[in-house]
Amino acid sequence: MGGHRPELLIERQWAMLEQKARESERRSFFLDYDGTLAPFQTDPAKADPTAEVLLILERLCHNPANQVVIVSGRDAMTLDRWFGTLRLTKVAEHGAFISRFGEAWQALPGIDLSWKERVRSLMEDAVALYPLSSVEEKERCLVWHYRRVTGKSVDKTAHHLLQQIARAIPQTVEVMAGKKIVEVKPAFINKGTALRMLALEFCADFVITVGDDKTDEAMFEVSPGFTIKVGPGATAARYRISGTRAVLQILKRLAGIPPLAGMALWNGQVDSHTDK
Template sequence: MTGGRDRTAVGYPDPLDRDRAEVISTLRSGPHLLCCLDFDGTLAPIVDDPDEATLPPGTEQVLARLHEAPDVTVAIVSGRSVLDLRSRVELPVTLVGNHGLERLDRPSADTRGSDRSGPTDSVAGASRPVVHPLAAAAIPRIEACAATLETVLAPLPNVRVESKRLTGTVHYRTAPAPVAQLCRRLTVDVVERVGDERLSLSHGDEIVEFGPAIEWGKGDAVELLRSEQPSGTRVLVCGDDTTDEDAFRSLRRSDVGVRVGERTRSAAQYRTESPSTVRAFLDRLAGSISSKTVASG
């Protein structure tokens, strides 16, 4: 990528709070700002039951301030499906789901719906989600894999299989260690047998995910969003899991990547502790942008 930054090397990110003023200055230095934010573990706290995850009201208010700024674009880039995200995020921001395989651009009049699993045409007031064509072709195999895992993993306590049409996730956050180990082994066996070479596996924070074996991820989704913004746009990516590393590696010298959670090696330059510290940083960023807008006006 011409003019890009080599993010193949990883290291321990610097504390975001220490360099907060410099980071905000960097993000404000371009004509436009694109904020690509993960949901679970970044905007919303991690919970034992993924269905119980909610966007804290204070975080939603900060996102609204950023969304309303004239030179800012906000996108939620998550492993959840876009219909699931739509049920949890009221704001008319861009939703990128299933690690970049689908996208929903919502008009400002859109409101939150209650159906997380119905067909895309049922999303009232919103455009139809755009799905990667190769991912769409893999849906029958993913559904077959999820159904097989439901049967195979049923005897294991505190294990849950989630089918998201374009991808699937096996959750074992509250399972005892021996059960978690068996769960991982059985999941790998099933995906390799049912999905063969057409599905791929990835391991995250107390989860195993499977999806189409195609070269497309969060980094590609971020680059596509960038291409739609004005030249010179700065990009902020915040995420807490292994799939966010793909997005961090897509960033350039003038962009900022923030890994959320415990200190770990990452392609991101900075680290912050939790969704609450993400909210605090975004609040400072929104305040700085508001001040810049008022001053220029």
């Protein structure tokens, strides 16, 4: 993962990107969901998209010159429930499953899942220590969530769990720490692989990729267009913005939705983050 300092995406720079978008014939939008289109929730099950997010996506999808792709770690069923009526492409479990509009989900073949039982047991031990934490099981991934747990001791437990899992899994599987999660998935599945394939299919002359977490770095590293990191942290992205409100404002402008009277692009947010 790159660790350079990205440029802060201020109004002047965004005007330049917006002009390039207007001049383009075909546009691709690769958008993470949690932490990008929607703020993180203490309970991940309560992170449904707002009416505002759905309106923005619907407007973007309405233009046949746009390719809109939600690239998420969420499971396929959740993405179908949230976005199934929109004319967009959905990528679930970091690239393990892809569904183009009107088509069934396609899964990557030949994936060994024999590691899941051992990893599930380790995660359940962590839940026994912290009952407010939980294990989320997807078809190709396992995730330990501890966003509802307070105190410094849980961070030490997360680090210890990560080390335990790393010793227990084969080289074809990877474990990573995210924002209050520990996630395990097949190593060759990542968002960058999905982006590369879908970008080649659509051949857009304007590509924008937005994400906030470590899993989004795989997209930033291969995206042929403009890459935007949401929030702090070292990144391979070229630009940085402050939060989900800023994301929605720039997408509104690209979708042709007029801002509220007196509302600036960044809605009062000043991005003063530095790389960690």
